[in-house]
Amino acid sequence: MAGAVFHQGIGRLQSYQHFHNSGFHQEVGNVSVKSISKGFHVDIGWSVSRKRGYRSCRTSFTVVRATASQTSVVDPVSTPSHDRTNEHPKKSSEAALILIRHGESLWNEKNLFTGCVDVPLTKKGVEEAIEAGKRISNIPVDMIYTSSLIRAQMTAMLAMTQHRRRKVPIILHNESEQARSWSQIFSEDTKKQSIPVITAWQLNERMYGELQGLNKQETADRFGKEKVHEWRRSYDIPPPNGESLEMCAERAVAYFEDEIEPQLLSGKNIMIAAHGNSLRSIIMYLDKLTSQEVISLELSTGIPMLYIFKEGRFIRRGSPVGPTEAGVYAYTRRLAQYRQKLDEMLH
Numbered sequence: 277m278a279g280a281v282f283h284q285g286i287g288r289l290q291s292y293q294h295f296h297n298s299g300f301h302q303e304v305g306n307v308s309v310k311s312i313s314k315g316f317h318v319d320i321g322w323s324v325s326r327k328r329g330y331r332s333c334r335t336s337f338t339v340v341r342a343t344a345s346q347t348s349v350v351d352p353v354s355t356p357s358h359d360r361t362n363e364h365p366k367k368s369s370e371a372a373l374i375l376i377r378h379g380e381s382l383w384n385e386k387n388l389f390t391g392c393v394d395v396p397l398t399k400k401g402v403e404e405a406i407e408a409g410k411r412i413s414n415i416p417v418d419m420i421y422t423s424s425l426i427r428a429q430m431t432a433m434l435a436m437t438q439h440r441r442r443k444v445p446i447i448l449h450n451e452s453e454q455a456r457s458w459s460q461i462f463s464e465d466t467k468k469q470s471i472p473v474i475t476a477w478q479l480n481e482r483m484y485g486e487l488q489g490l491n492k493q494e495t496a497d498r499f500g501k502e503k504v505h506e507w508r509r510s511y512d513i514p515p516p517n518g519e520s521l522e523m524c525a526e527r528a529v530a531y532f533e534d535e536i537e538p539q540l541l542s543g544k545n546i547m548i549a550a551h552g553n554s555l556r557s558i559i560m561y562l563d564k565l566t567s568q569e570v571i572s573l574e575l576s577t578g579i580p581m582l583y584i585f586k587e588g589r590f591i592r593r594g595s596p597v598g599p600t601e602a603g604v605y606a607y608t609r610r611l612a613q614y615r616q617k618l619d620e621m622l623h
């Protein structure tokens with residue numbers, strides 16, 4: 277080992293599976309990691325955020341030594357305007373975080389297990405999304421994250437049609453070099469009037485395995501109410517060949533910690549449009565719920581939830597009820613000022 281300090285930061289180990297399987301629970305000091313990239317060897321100090329009861333493979337680590345000086349070896353991939361090299365994020369910054377479960381889908385209406393099947397909203401779902409949009413129409417939104425499924429994307433887009441700031445939500449296409457290059461915007465002014473929308477499979481509904489497409493009532497009749505309740509609402513029992521809530525939480529919370537939290541830390545106001553189980557996972561993380569508490573948490577379609585991220589903590593602020601609900605805007609001075617700015621702009 278050359279022993280030079282070359283990078284500090286938060287990120288995800290590319291070889292985390294190795295540790296995950298070894299089942300460490302706490303800080304274990306320095307660990308030597310191979311295969312981060314083409315033969316570079318790195319010593320890291322790391323700890324696993326398992327205090328909240330996840331079988332998490334997400335790690336917080338500090339690289340202390342490496343055989344090569346290329347910082348790119350462990351530079352995490354950046355999302356747009358996302359500066360991961362900022363080693364000391366402003367702890368004093370404050371940001372709003374809005375969570376929205378998608379509106380009713382055609383398979384919710386038919387009472388079918390949906391999971392990762394990509395089903396659109398019903399007319400009622402469209403109306404719920406618009407209603408959700410009204411409730412958050414005075415709350416700043418700088419970035420939007422949605423799952424890769426159309427029902428969450430429709431919800432985000434429909435909600436934003438109600439926003440008073442009238443910025444244009446634009447889906448970023450980073451799936452290939454060509455997609456990136458063909459969707460470029462060449463005006464800085466136009467960019468300023470838009471909101472980047474990032475789609476991520478990690479925010480998808482939990483994969484429901486061999487239940488996908490089956491009727492929930494018929495499945496209960498066939499396998500018994502208790503069995504189906506266990507598949508639907510236990511924490512760590514997966515449905516046949518599907519994901520348990522715990523498995524869904526692993527990837528949804530890792531994504532939240534890796535990609536979304538750094539944006540909040542830098543003061544960006546964020547909306548996440550996702551699904552019952554991916555959002556329950558994220559709420560479990562934000563509210564530090566136990567695996568027992570999360571299984572009784574039910575989320576309604578189209579009711580946005582507001583959190584304020586301040587001094588490194590998430591403060592739950594319930595659901596903003598319509599643009600006339602004064603209380604929401606008194607939560608923080610920053611939100612009140614934003615609302616006042618909108619009033620001035622629009623009158």
Ligand SMILES: O=C(O)[C@@H](CO)OP(=O)(O)O
Binds near residue numbers: 389552
């Ligand atoms: O079918 C699904 O994908 C989910 C959400 O609608 O169902 P459940 O209520 O069992 O989590």
